[in-house]
Amino acid sequence: MPPIPTLALLGLACPRPSSPPAAAPSSATLLEVSRVVVGGSPGRCAFNEDRPWLVNVHASLGDGGDLEATLRRGVEAAGLGGQVVLDWFGDEAPERLELVLGRDLPVALARAVVQAARDHAPVPLVVTVAQEQSSTCSRSQAYVGSLLPTDQAPTTAEALDRLLATTDDAGFWALVPASGR
Secondary structure, eight states: OOOOOEEEETTEEEEOOOOOOOOOOBTTTEEEESSOOOEEETTEEEBGGGBSEEEEEEGGGOGGGHHHHHHHHHHHHTTOTTSEEEEEEOSSOOSSEEEEEETTSOHHHHHHHHHHHHHHOSSOEEEEEEOSOOTTOGGGEEEETOSSOOSOOOOOHHHHHHHHHOOSHHHHHHTSOBOOO
């Protein structure tokens, strides 16, 4: 029997769900990992290979690689190539997609994540922002398909259009409701 992949957070290992379809990794853009390592120093989060940002994507969204390809293009266009770790999690497809953006993410990365999810998610999208810092650096991560549902209603197409069209950082974050995390 093959070993179960693990997810390491702060030195603790826990079972990880099955992986999504294999995709050709591009270390220049996204570092795709089967095990996330959280580190850094006080006041500075870092993930695998000292990269400052982590995007967690629900494995049910890996079908065909379209979401991942859109995300890769968005990260490159934002000039963040080589700074982002990509992790896959989860097994069963969610009924709605909770997209939680960490408040410390560069808006260009948050926008790329929203665009990829909007273009390729087969279920309603709920976009919120994580305001609180945690020991796993939640303000430096995006969860596309968070397993912890919020009480927020699905984000409308019009609200997503406004969010993606906003050009200033403060205006972007002002349009995203708090997740309560």
